[in-house]
Amino acid sequence: MHAAALRIELRIPGPRSLKEKRAVMRRLMSLLDSFPISAAEIDHQDQWQRTTLGIAAVAAQASQLERVIHSVRRALEGTPDVEVLEVGVSYLEAVT
Secondary structure (H helix, E strand, O other), rough: OEEEEEEEEEOOOOOOHHHHHHHHHHHHHHOOOOOOEEEEEOOOOOOOOOEEEEEEEOOOOOHHHHHHHHHHHHHHOOOOEEEEEEEEEEEEEOOO
């Protein structure tokens, strides 16, 4: 088993209120629902134009895990509502 944790910093230039940010976040989370991951907003909940997503991914093979990570990153980078500022990936070593 292979696992990774991603920390993705995003800038959301459009919102002028937390309510508008939440609408963008709902669309982002809906987009991420199509991937075999778990995702949550983990920082900057009180800022209108900033967020940090925490994403966990698990796969049977390392190559599958890499495909998922790259697919998620491409999907977020291709979203016109957000700008990806930073992506951090931590790989978790499985104990057998």
